[in-house]
Amino acid sequence: MSAIPLPASGASAAGPRHVAIIMDGNGRWAKRRHLPRIAGHRKGVEAVKKVARAARDLGIDYLTLYAFSSENWRRPPDEVRDLMGLLRRFIQSDIEEFIREGVRLAIVGDYRALAPDLVAMIDDAMARTAANPGPTVVIALNYGAQAEIADAARRLAEQASAGTLDPATIDETLFERTLASGKLPPVDLLIRTSGEQRLSNFLLWQAAYAELLFVDALWPDFDGDALAAALGAFAQRQRRFGGL
Template structure:
């Protein structure tokens, strides 16, 4: 992975980069370190991270991004202290409740991937209603990965194929990458062109393992709560320097 240069003050769209990134996936990392560096509780870092989400969602369409996938809560995050998990779920509720009118007004279609229907029933109902309200919007697809793990997603897809084979509706010899991909949570989305991770960490953390096969990785030292439109434009500039060959040469 290449580490992007520290973001500079950028006004407007990074020249020549926006159109190249149709689908941007972000591993939002660094909330805890941001809070620790300021001697604040972790919840303060998560709250600041929500503000960064607002900034990026607002900036993304102007930078040519059509699909923005955010790693909001992983299937491994349940291992965190119960109080922190409760805080994260509370922030999710607050974000949906407070932002849904703005998202709907601004043409943002809100979607979810992962085993999000295993969350509390009232939260699932709220998320379903948000999906319904924004289903016709086309300016930006905002995809939140909730209770998501790439390995779990692949296992669920493989299970569906196995069940179809056992039922006799699918010949195992016909199983290929296309059939498996069609059963993933992202089946109707383009593959991510770029996977961005904040805070300098160099790992995927079980995020979009299948879909990122030919994505370009950009890592920035910026902690997620400090991420903004200028940082996003800087990351897109880094993407623009890459030559994508998709294994062809």
């Protein structure tokens, strides 16, 4: 059973509707310049702003950015604290631009496990941009795809055990709706910077038919021109979705 309506196969000249990016390489960017890692993260926030603006201008409806994974808690406490501080400043300094430009902010991941003041800021930012016409910038915070999928399976199992759900009705459509990120469309193009070639537990369900693009540029050096080049590469792909 097919849950997600798939576009016709062929070239992707129309461009991707949903672009997801694994923003990798902040630490290496700083190390190459003999700077502390926080300097790379600060530069990475600047790249976020540039790419978000470019995505809007390039007609991308959804831009999902992997900002903090559920595994990133394993990093040194000082670095985690710095990252959360940068997130606070990003929300404080950029929410007015989101409102002015009609951009919606959305979050995937268990962001409510963050500090209460940060949770309140995020809730306020999402509420203030909820009625904006779009595009949507989605920040993945405290996110892990395997945990998201397991949580959806658990909730469906609980409903079936309680007798409120017939297991025979569970298909891809229902499962997708149960995912915390179920309102997102499928990922068309997934980009990872810094030359690494892995998905790192990011949007595994949504990226089932995504075109994957691994680029050598470190995230702080990725900008609007780099995003436009990625869309150009996407346009050359043949998307068959299992067909011919």
